[in-house]
Amino acid sequence: MAKILVVEDDRFLLNAYKIKLNKAGFDVSTATNGEEALQSLETVRPDLILLDLILPQKDGFYFLQQYKQKFPSSPVPVIVLSNLGQQEDIARALSLGASYYAVKSDISLSDLVSTINGLLSKSSPK
Numbered sequence: 001m002a003k004i005l006v007v008e009d010d011r012f013l014l015n016a017y018k019i020k021l022n023k024a025g026f027d028v029s030t031a032t033n034g035e036e037a038l039q040s041l042e043t044v045r046p047d048l049i050l051l052d053l054i055l056p057q058k059d060g061f062y063f064l065q066q067y068k069q070k071f072p073s074s075p076v077p078v079i080v081l082s083n084l085g086q087q088e089d090i091a092r093a094l095s096l097g098a099s100y101y102a103v104k105s106d107i108s109l110s111d112l113v114s115t116i117n118g119l120l121s122k123s124s125p126k
Helices: 011-023 034-040 060-070 087-095 109-123
Strands: 003-007 027-031 048-051 078-082 100-103
Touching (some): 003 011, 011 027, 011 109, 034 060, 048 060, 048 109, 060 087, 078 087, 078 109, 087 100, 100 109
Parallel strands (some): 003 048, 078 100
16 A cells, blocks of 8 residues: 655645545555654655645745755655646746646646556556
8 A cells, every 4th residue: 555645734635635545545644844744754654745835834845855855866756736836836846856746726636646646656666
């Protein structure tokens, strides 16, 4: 069972992601800010990270920078789900190592599960 770390500060969305991903057969762990997410990586080894950018304390950009420094050759895909839809934000997240970027209002939970499955099938060793 693939493990997914969901980093989201909106409790409603966090629960919605968790329920949908659990139903889709994923083992889900959660964090509500970038610092908590980085700390959880000491105990949780996710197969994929779902990351919001606008977070309290340490934001998603900070998480991406720190994650890249701590795990420079990590094959773990990071999907950014954000309300930020500006081209600069998208380019910045992708340059920091995000594998995929979606604006929250533009992607359904079902499409999200399909995207996750696609990225996991690409990143898993054959």
